[in-house]
Amino acid sequence: MTETAEETSPDILVTAEMGSTEGVLTIGALCFRCALGRSGLVHDKREGDGGTPLGRFPLRELRYRQDRLPAPETRLPLFPIAPSDGWCDAPEDEAYNRPVRLPYPASAEKMWRSDALYDLVTVLGHNDDPVVPGAGSAIFFHLAKEEDGRLKPTEGCVALRLDDMLQVLALCGPETAMEIRAL
Numbered sequence: 001m002t003e004t005a006e007e008t009s010p011d012i013l014v015t016a017e018m019g020s021t022e023g024v025l026t027i028g029a030l031c032f033r034c035a036l037g038r039s040g041l042v043h044d045k046r047e048g049d050g051g052t053p054l055g056r057f058p059l060r061e062l063r064y065r066q067d068r069l070p071a072p073e074t075r076l077p078l079f080p081i082a083p084s085d086g087w088c089d090a091p092e093d094e095a096y097n098r099p100v101r102l103p104y105p106a107s108a109e110k111m112w113r114s115d116a117l118y119d120l121v122t123v124l125g126h127n128d129d130p131v132v133p134g135a136g137s138a139i140f141f142h143l144a145k146e147e148d149g150r151l152k153p154t155e156g157c158v159a160l161r162l163d164d165m166l167q168v169l170a171l172c173g174p175e176t177a178m179e180i181r182a183l
Helices: 164-170
Strands: 012-016 022-027 029-035 056-063 076-078 087-088 099-101 106-109 120-124 139-142 158-160 176-182
Touching: 022 158, 029 120, 029 164, 120 164, 158 164
Parallel strands: 012 176, 056 076, 139 158
Antiparallel strands: 012 022, 022 029, 029 158, 056 120, 056 176, 087 099, 087 106, 120 139
């Protein structure tokens, strides 16, 4: 079976200067300012370094808070977030960089947050095939925190404002990848 135009998606390109906590996200003809990690772009991602990794990463799935938002338009695999959802960030644990159920005996990030950052959160295929302990976990494409009109840095993810994210997700499918490049 051949793919039609409706079944293919453009890739996402994120570009920024090294050291910058803001970049530009482009998909097709759309272009948006995006937030990056507090340490900017990094060549060699390490757990806890606050850097957004350079590279090309598939979009694995979209998770969302169905109690706050309707299911967004997208062709990505879609999963509602539950209060017990977590993401293991303990490099020594066998579930490192994998989803877990909370409470979990090792360190794990809560996916069900009181703020809106993970109301829409796309899992990027960073350090997951295979998982390398300490090479970074929970690298997501999620909603941005904004203060006085400026996007706040993330802990190593790429983040957009809600309206921008909804436009991007509508163009994404299982074949979409995000390429993160330095200018």
